[in-house]
Amino acid sequence: MDYRPLGDSGLLVSQICLGTMTFGEQNTEDEGHAQLDMALDAGINFIDTAEMYPIPASEGTYGRTEEIIGSWFHQRGGRERVVLASKIIGPGPFNYIRSRLDFSPASLRTALEGSLRRLQTDYIDLYQLHWPSRRTNVFGVRGYPDTSEETWTDDFPAVLHTLLAFIKEGKIRCFGLSNETPWGLQHCINLANTQGFPRCVSIQNPYNLLNRLFEIGLAEISRREGVGLLAYSPLAFGTLTGKYAEGTASPDSRLRKFAESPRLVRYNGPSSQEALRRYVALARQSDLSPAGMALAFVHSRPFLTSNIIGATGTDQLRENIESLRIVLPRDVLDEIEVIHRAIPDPAP
Numbered sequence: 532m533d534y535r536p537l538g539d540s541g542l543l544v545s546q547i548c549l550g551t552m553t554f555g556e557q558n559t560e561d562e563g564h565a566q567l568d569m570a571l572d573a574g575i576n577f578i579d580t581a582e583m584y585p586i587p588a589s590e591g592t593y594g595r596t597e598e599i600i601g602s603w604f605h606q607r608g609g610r611e612r613v614v615l616a617s618k619i620i621g622p623g624p625f626n627y628i629r630s631r632l633d634f635s636p637a638s639l640r641t642a643l644e645g646s647l648r649r650l651q652t653d654y655i656d657l658y659q660l661h662w663p664s665r666r667t668n669v670f671g672v673r674g675y676p677d678t679s680e681e682t683w684t685d686d687f688p689a690v691l692h693t694l695l696a697f698i699k700e701g702k703i704r705c706f707g708l709s710n711e712t713p714w715g716l717q718h719c720i721n722l723a724n725t726q727g728f729p730r731c732v733s734i735q736n737p738y739n740l741l742n743r744l745f746e747i748g749l750a751e752i753s754r755r756e757g758v759g760l761l762a763y764s765p766l767a768f769g770t771l772t773g774k775y776a777e778g779t780a781s782p783d784s785r786l787r788k789f790a791e792s793p794r795l796v797r798y799n800g801p802s803s804q805e806a807l808r809r810y811v812a813l814a815r816q817s818d819l820s821p822a823g824m825a826l827a828f829v830h831s832r833p834f835l836t837s838n839i840i841g842a843t844g845t846d847q848l849r850e851n852i853e854s855l856r857i858v859l860p861r862d863v864l865d866e867i868e869v870i871h872r873a874i875p876d877p878a879p
Contacts, residue, residue, distance in 0.1 A: 532545050532546060532547070532573065532574030532575065532855070533545070533546040533855075534546070534576070535759065535836050535837065536759075536836075537614070537657065537705065537732050537733060537759070537836060538705065538707075538730065538731070538732025538733055538757055538758055538759065538836075539730055539732060539757060540656075540657075540704060540705040540732045542614055542656060542657075542704065542705070543576075543614075544576065544577040544614050544836065544837050545574060545575045545576050545577045545837065546830065546835075546837055546838060546855065547570075547573075547575050547577070547837065547838055547840055547851070547852060547855065548575070548577035548578065548579050548616075548761060548837040548838065548839045548840070549566065549567065549570040549575050549577065549578050549579070549839075549840065549841075549848075550579050550763065550839040550840060550841035551563065551566075551578065551579065551580045551584065551596050551599075551600060551841065552580075552581070552584045552585055552586040552596060552841060553585060553586075553841055553842070553843055554566075554580075554584070554585055554595070554596040554599045554600070555584070555585040555592050555595030555596045555598070555599055556585035556586065556587070556592055556595075557585070557843045558843060560599045560602060562844070562845075563596075563599040563600070563603070564599070564602075564603045564606070564607075565845055566842060566845060566848055567600070567603050567607075568607075569845050569848055569849065569852075570848070570852075571609075571612065571613075573852050575852070576612060576613055576614055577613075577614045577616070577837055578600065578613055578614070578615050578616065579616045579617075579735070579761070579763075579839050580596050580597055580600055580615075580616070580617050580618075580650075581596070581597075581617055581618035581620070581659075581661055582594060582597065582617065582618065582619060582620060582628065582642055582645060582646050582649075583618075583620045583625060583628065583661070584596035584597070588625060590627040593625070593627065593628055594645070594649050597617065597646055597649035597650050598649045600615075600650055601649050601650040601651035601652070602651070604650065604651050604652060605651050610652055613656075614656045614657065615650065615652065615655055615656050615657070616655070616656060616657035616658075616659060616707070616735075616761075617646045617650070617655050617657075617658060617659070618658070618659040618660065618661040618709060618735075619634070619638070619639060619642040619643070619646075619658070619659075619660060619661060620632060620642075620661045620662075621633075621634070621660065621661055621662040621663060621664050622664055629641060629642070633664055633686070634660060634664050634686055634689075634690045634693075635686075635689070636689065636692075636693045639690070639693045639694070639697075640693070643655070643658065643697060643702060643703070647702065653701070653702070654701055654702055654703060654704065655702070655703050655704075656703070656704045656705065657703075657704070657705055657706065657707055657732070657733065658694065658697065658703040658705075658706045658707075659706065659707040659708065659709045659733075659735060660690070660706075660707075660708055660709060660711075661709050661710065662709060662710040662711075663710065663711060663712070663715055664683065664686055665678075665681070665683040665715075666678055666681055666683065667712050667714075667715070668712070669710045669711075669712070670710065671797050671878075671879055672879075673879055685718075687718060687719055687722055688722060688726070688728075691719070691722055691723070691726075691728035691729065692728070694706045694728075694729060695728060695729050698729055705729065705732045706729060706731060706732070707731055707732055707733035707734060707735060707758075707761070708731055708733075708734045708735070709734065709735035709736065709761075710735070710736060710737075711734055711736065711749075712748075712749075713748035713749050713752055716731065716734055716749060716752055716753075716756075716758065717752055717756075719731045720752070720756050720758070731758055732758065732759075733758060733759055733760070733761050733836055734749065734753065734758055734759075734760055734761065735760075735761040735762075735763055735839070736749065736760060736761075736762070736763070737762070737763055737764045738760060738762035738763070738764075738765065738829060738832070738835075739762075739764055739765050739766065739767045739771060739825060739829065740767070740771055740806070740810055740825050740828060740867065740870075740871070741767045741770070741771070741798070741803055741806055741807070741876070741877055741878040742764075742767065742876055742878050742879050743871065743875070743876055744876050744879055745760060745762075745834075750834045753834040754833065754834050759834060759835065759836025759837075760832070760834050760835050760836060761836055761837050761839055762829050762832075762835060762837070762838050762839060763839045764839075765825065765826055765829045765838050765839070765840065766822060766825055766826065766840075767798060767825075767878060768798060770798045770803070770807055770878075771807070771810065771811075771821055771822060771825035772820075772821055772822040772825075773807075773811040773814070773815075773820075773821035773822070775798075775807070776804070776807045776808055776811045777811065797877075797878040797879065798878050800877065800878070802874055802877035803877040803878045805874060805877075806870060806874040806877050809870045809873075809874070810824070810825070810867070810870060813863065813866050813867070813870065817860070817863050819857065819859075819863070820850070822850065822851065822854070823850075823853075823854045823857050824857070824859065824863070826838065826840070826851060826854035826857075827854050827857035827858070827859050828859060828864075828867060830854065830855060830857075831858075831859060831864075840852075
């Protein structure tokens with residue numbers, strides 16, 4: 532297992548991070564604990580969660596993922612062996628979590644205290660803003676939306692001031708952004724550079740063979756400013772395993788079980804389906820598993836800090852961890868670029 536600096540935090544995190552958004556929905560508490568045990572045994576020291584998990588979010592399950600991780604800490608001990616990341620949600624249809632869904636000091640403190648309680652810990656290593664509080668193009672929106680009537684005012688200074696207080700209190704060690712744009716990341720960095728606020732150490736955004744939009748704008752900032760990518764959805768909700776293209780997906784698989792979710796529709800479009808067919812064929816022709824090729828591609832990116840891998844079973848998790856052994860040959864990388872140029876980013 533390779534370990535990499537988490538920005539300037541002084542923390543080293545494993546190249547693979549265990550994503551947990553299935554815990555409490557597709558995975559039971561015992562199954563979640565089994566995945567956590569396997570991850571730790573494999574050298575993974577980085578765990579990512581969020582207050583809204585599991586996904587899809589619902590009033591009946593929110594916070595359950597953190598509770599499962601918390602019960603694992605309570606039973607196993609060893610909190611100091613893990614770099615733990617969680618997130619506060621932004622605005623959206625989640626008023627069952629809080630009446631005010633913003634990043635005000637009160638909301639930040641309420642969210643953090645709730646996560647600490649569910650996780651049964653005194654501190655979170657990496658605390659992240661799950662998505663921007665302003666209107667912008669995230670979650671499948673390609674073009675920048677009309678913001679002429681937007682009422683948002685710049686809340687970054689107040690947010691950073693509150694996060695600095697949490698750091699001083701010992702409740703978090705550092706912070707990161709998620710689902711953020713080049714403007715948001717650079718603005719956050721500039722405030723830290725000019726006003727003495729804590730520096731953002733990471734950005735958690737989607738990145739996979741069907742969505743390489745991080746390379747446009749964000750990758751350069753990431754490299755030049757030392758704010759590494761925590762890549763989520765590296766298998767594009769399981770589509771890059773080939774199981775949907777090859778007709779082997781079970782009825783309980785994510786894209787089958789949650790087919791009506793609007794955020795999953797982009798994987799079923801004709802461009803995504805054609806790109807998937809080509810990537811799966813390339814993997815098979817190269818004597819690689821489609822999942823192994825897709826994960827190895829993400830591992831190879833120079834702006835990556837950690838690849839967030841989720842699984843619904845320990846066999847799947849084991850296979851995903853073993854992708855670290857794969858080094859893609861130059862001809863495979865070249866063929867990936869041929870497909871990407873023909874069908875760029877079909878599932879943003």
